Amino acid sequence: MATSRSERPIRRVLVANRGEIAVRIMRACRELGIESVAVYSEPDRSALHVRQADRAYPIGPAAATESYLRIDKLIAVAKESGADAVHPGYGFLSERAPFAQACLDAGLVFIGPSPHAISAMGDKVEARRLMRKAGVPVVPGSDDALDSDAKVERLASEIGFPVMLKAAGGGGGKGMRLVSAAAELKSGLRAARSEAKSAFGDDRVYVEKAIVRPRHVEVQVLGDTHGHVVHLYERECSIQRRHQKVIEESPSTAIDQKTREEMGRVAVQAAKAVDYVSAGTIEFLVDQDRRFYFLEMNTRIQVEHPITEAVTGVDLVRAQLEIAAGRPLGFRQEDVVQRGWAIECRIYAEDPENNFLPAPGRIDVLRVPSGIGIRDDSGVYEGFEVSTHYDPILSKLVAWGSNRDEAIGRMLRALREYVIVGPVANVAFHRWALEHPAFRAGDIDTGFIARHFQKGVLAEDKTADLSLIGAALAAVARAGTATGRNGMVPASAPRSRWREIARREALRD
Numbered sequence: 001m002a003t004s005r006s007e008r009p010i011r012r013v014l015v016a017n018r019g020e021i022a023v024r025i026m027r028a029c030r031e032l033g034i035e036s037v038a039v040y041s042e043p044d045r046s047a048l049h050v051r052q053a054d055r056a057y058p059i060g061p062a063a064a065t066e067s068y069l070r071i072d073k074l075i076a077v078a079k080e081s082g083a084d085a086v087h088p089g090y091g092f093l094s095e096r097a098p099f100a101q102a103c104l105d106a107g108l109v110f111i112g113p114s115p116h117a118i119s120a121m122g123d124k125v126e127a128r129r130l131m132r133k134a135g136v137p138v139v140p141g142s143d144d145a146l147d148s149d150a151k152v153e154r155l156a157s158e159i160g161f162p163v164m165l166k167a168a169g170g171g172g173g174k175g176m177r178l179v180s181a182a183a184e185l186k187s188g189l190r191a192a193r194s195e196a197k198s199a200f201g202d203d204r205v206y207v208e209k210a211i212v213r214p215r216h217v218e219v220q221v222l223g224d225t226h227g228h229v230v231h232l233y234e235r236e237c238s239i240q241r242r243h244q245k246v247i248e249e250s251p252s253t254a255i256d257q258k259t260r261e262e263m264g265r266v267a268v269q270a271a272k273a274v275d276y277v278s279a280g281t282i283e284f285l286v287d288q289d290r291r292f293y294f295l296e297m298n299t300r301i302q303v304e305h306p307i308t309e310a311v312t313g314v315d316l317v318r319a320q321l322e323i324a325a326g327r328p329l330g331f332r333q334e335d336v337v338q339r340g341w342a343i344e345c346r347i348y349a350e351d352p353e354n355n356f357l358p359a360p361g362r363i364d365v366l367r368v369p370s371g372i373g374i375r376d377d378s379g380v381y382e383g384f385e386v387s388t389h390y391d392p393i394l395s396k397l398v399a400w401g402s403n404r405d406e407a408i409g410r411m412l413r414a415l416r417e418y419v420i421v422g423p424v425a426n427v428a429f430h431r432w433a434l435e436h437p438a439f440r441a442g443d444i445d446t447g448f449i450a451r452h453f454q455k456g457v458l459a460e461d462k463t464a465d466l467s468l469i470g471a472a473l474a475a476v477a478r479a480g481t482a483t484g485r486n487g488m489v490p491a492s493a494p495r496s497r498w499r500e501i502a503r504r505e506a507l508r509d
C-alpha cells in the first residue's frame, strides 16, 4: 500500500494502563507487529500486563495518583523507551485533555481523539449545547449552568416535575439529584451543588426533565483522520448498580430497526460535530416510548467494546491503532452489519451478599471458561494478588450466539465453568440475573438491580459446587507437590484452602 503524506507508522506503543485493557491493547499491537511498552506500579510488578509486554517500566507506588495518573512519568517512559505512540485505555488519564496534549507536545501520537474533542465532551453543558446545535436530540432542559437558585426554580416549574439536577463539571451520576416536586427543589439543589463541588471542584448545576425508568443505550463510533465517521450500532447497558455497568448486550431489546438506524445516524452526526477521531461512544437515554436523548459522549475505548466486536466482526483496538497511524477506515457504513447477539458479564472481585463490597485477595484457584462462542478478556492469573488500590475487575466474560437465547445459554454454561477461589467474585450474581424472568423477557432498565436484587436471592444456587470442589482438590494436590508451573510457591497450605472452600459453601447455602 502506498504511504500517503498523512500516514505515520507506529512501531512501539506505550500502554498507559493496567489490567485487562492493557492486555487487550498489547494483543492488538502484537497482531500488527507493533511492540508494546508496559508501565507498572509497585504491586503490579508481576501483573499480567507486565508479562505480556515487550518491555516494562516501573512508575511508582500503588496509589494511582503517584503512578498511573502521573503524566510526567508516563511521558518520560514513552521517550526513554522509544515509543512513538501512547494508548491510554479507559479510566485513568484516558479522558484528560492535558494528557493528550502532553503526548502531542512530546511528539507522540495519542491513540484517541484530539484534546479539543475530549474537553468539549467533558463539559456536560458545553456538550449539550454542541449536540443541540448539531441536531442531536437532548433531554429538554437548561441551555446553561444555572448560578442562581431562582433560575433553577423557574426553569423546573416550566419543564414540569420530576426534574433531574446535574453537575455541569462532570458526569457519571455524581452531583445528580432527582427532584419529584417543587417542595423538594431547595434541598435537592443544595445537595447537588455540594456533591458537585466536592467531586469536580465546580458547583454549577443544570436542570433536565427526568426520564422515568430510562434505558441506557449507547452507540459505538469510529472516526479516522480523513473525515470518515461510521457507527457500529448499539450496546444495551441498563444493568448497572451505582452507575457501574455489570451486564451489557448487543443488540438492545429496547429499540426497533428504525430507531436503531436513526440512533446510528444521530451518533455519527454527534461525532462529526467535534471532528471526532478514534473510537468513541455516544450514550443515549431511551424512554418508555422509545424516544432517545443524547446523554454524554465517552471519548475513549470502553470496557464493553468486545460485544460490539462480537456482533460486527470489527477489531476496535486494531482500528484505533490503524487510525492513529493515519490510515483511512477500511470499510464503509454499509459494510457494518450486526450478526447474532453478544452479552458481556463483568467478573468482579466483589461480594453481592455484602453490598457488592470489593473483595480483593490472592487468587488461589482460577478456572476460566472457554469453548464455542466464549471469550474471556482477563487481567489476572492463578496466583495473582488482586490489589485493593484499583478497580476489582477480574475479567470480562463475553458470549456470542446466533440469537439472544443462544447467547444467554452459552453465558450460563460458561458461568458454570468459571471457578475462582480466593477473592469472592460475582459469578453467582450473573447467573441469577441471566435467569431472571424480567431479564429473559428483555424487560430491563437502569433500576433492574435495585428493584429485583436483595441479599439472599443467590442462596439456593449450589450448582457450581461440584466443579469448585474438583478444582480445589486439584489445587490441594498441586500445593502438596512443591511449586507450580511458574516456579511460584503456593501461598497457602492445603488446610487453609479447605477452609476457604468451606467458607464459600457457607456463603452459598
Ligand code: MV4
Pocket: 139, 164, 171, 172, 173, 176, 208, 209, 210, 211, 212, 214, 215, 216, 238, 240, 243, 285, 295, 296, 446
Ligand atoms: C438522567 C436520568 C433520568 N433523566 N437524566 C446517570 C448517570 C449520568 N451520566 C446520567 N444518568 C441519568 N440521567 C435524566 N434527565 C437517569 C440517569 C440514570 C442512569 C443513566 C444511565 C445509566 C444508569 C442510570 C442509573 C440511574 C440514573
